[in-house]
Amino acid sequence: MVVDDQNSVRLALAYELQRSGVTEVIQAADAESAVALFQQHRPDLVLLDIRLPGKSGYWVARRIRESENGDWTPIIFLSGLDNDLDVWQGIESGGDDYLVKPVKPIVLMAKLRAMQRLLDMRRRLDSMSAELRLANQRLNHMVEIDALTGLTNRRGLERLLHSEIHAARREQQPLTLMLCDIDFFKSYNDNLGHLAGDECLREVARLLRDVCVRPRDIATRYGGEEFALVLPNTPRSGAMTFARALCSVLHKRAIAHPQSAASPFVTLSGGITTCIPDENTDEESLIMRADHALYAAKAEGRNRFFSFEMQMDTIEQLRMR
Structure with a gap:
């Protein structure tokens, strides 16, 4: 010009x-x-x-x-x-x-x-910068994926949880975190071998991924036989309903667990925490509350989910129906 x-x-x-x-x-x-x-x-x-x-x-x-x-x-x-x-x-x-x-x-x-x-x-x-940004995104994605199950790993969970806490605080919407363990998984490995144990972890991971049907719901592998689910915009009652449905779906899969003291099949124990985050809420506090609830579910006999906020577990809910 x-x-x-x-x-x-x-x-x-x-x-x-x-x-x-x-x-x-x-x-x-x-x-x-x-x-x-x-x-x-x-x-x-x-x-x-x-x-x-x-x-x-x-x-x-x-x-x-x-x-x-x-x-x-x-x-x-x-x-x-x-x-x-x-x-x-x-x-x-x-x-x-x-x-x-x-x-x-x-x-x-x-x-x-x-x-x-x-x-x-x-x-x-500019072209090289765009390619570098894309490569970094791919690398970050790879770093945050658990190689065995394909789920987001603990590093990715902490990043996503941080983001969802801020979103829930901004929107004043409830955020639910679930931590769950495969019951008596060490006995499963000892009895059936580590290859079967790995396949069990993959099967449970597929199930958790399947039940996270909303776009922002996310299933992650927290470590070992422990998994975490992040459920945005999910109130306490909805969280317990979700947990009950999860237990039902797992029961129908009927994954044999001959050494379990809770059931002939693979089961989960889970801890639930739900809140509308405030300025004091962070990833560590949410994980700690969910972990305490998980410990309570195990103390109550396993094969159940427990919520301190509702002071109720899935077994009690089933009895009330």
């Missing part, structure tokens, strides 16, 4: 630019139309006269920079005076270079090539 209030100057510059291979030259004679044309066409280069009727070229440069949103368009100022102050003001307002009118064609071509190299370099850097 060429911005100059003199028609003869614009035509001469447009002619030289087209001779050099530029396919389209946009022309503007004043500051306001220059800004409007820039926002409409987004040219690759701006040749900008300093002295314009009304607002100056410096004003145009500042408006261009404000409208780029992270992009960069080379701006070369044009002036009839070779003045150090003009150069300084041009750079301060967002310009990249300076040419004295009348512009010699060979100098113009040299400036164009230099700016094209800078623009190409910027685009390559």
Whole structure:
């Protein structure tokens, strides 16, 4: 884009630019139309006269920079005076270079090539940055996935829990965390072997993933035979209903556990905590409360989920139905 209030100057510059291979030259004679044309066409280069009727070229440069949103368009100022102050003001307002009118064609071509190299370099850097961000996202995803079960691991749980605590606090919505253990899993491994134990963990992981049907519900492997479920927008009663349904689905899977003292099949013990987070709520406090509830479920005989907030477990709920 060429911005100059003199028609003869614009035509001469447009002619030289087209001779050099530029396919389209946009022309503007004043500051306001220059800004409007820039926002409409987004040219690759701006040749900008300093002295314009009304607002100056410096004003145009500042408006261009404000409208780029992270992009960069080379701006070369044009002036009839070779003045150090003009150069300084041009750079301060967002310009990249300076040419004295009348512009010699060979100098113009040299400036164009230099700016094209800078623009190409910027685009390559942007492309490399985008590829690097994507690679980092993939790496973070890999780091947060448990290799055995495919669930999010403890590191990923802590990050997601941190995010959901802030969201629940902001939206004033209840957040539920469940910690659950496979009952008597050491006996399962000792009796059937570690390969069977690994398959049992994968089967339970698939079940937990299946019951997390809402987009933000997440099942994770907390460690060993322990799993965690994060359930946003889930009140206390809904959490206990979820736990009861989970126990029912696991019972129907009927995964044999010949050494369990709780059932002939694989069962879970779980601790539930639910709250609307305040400024004192963090990941550690939620996990600690869920862990205490898990301990209570085990103390009550296992094969159940317990909630201190409701002072009730899934076995009691089943009896009440």
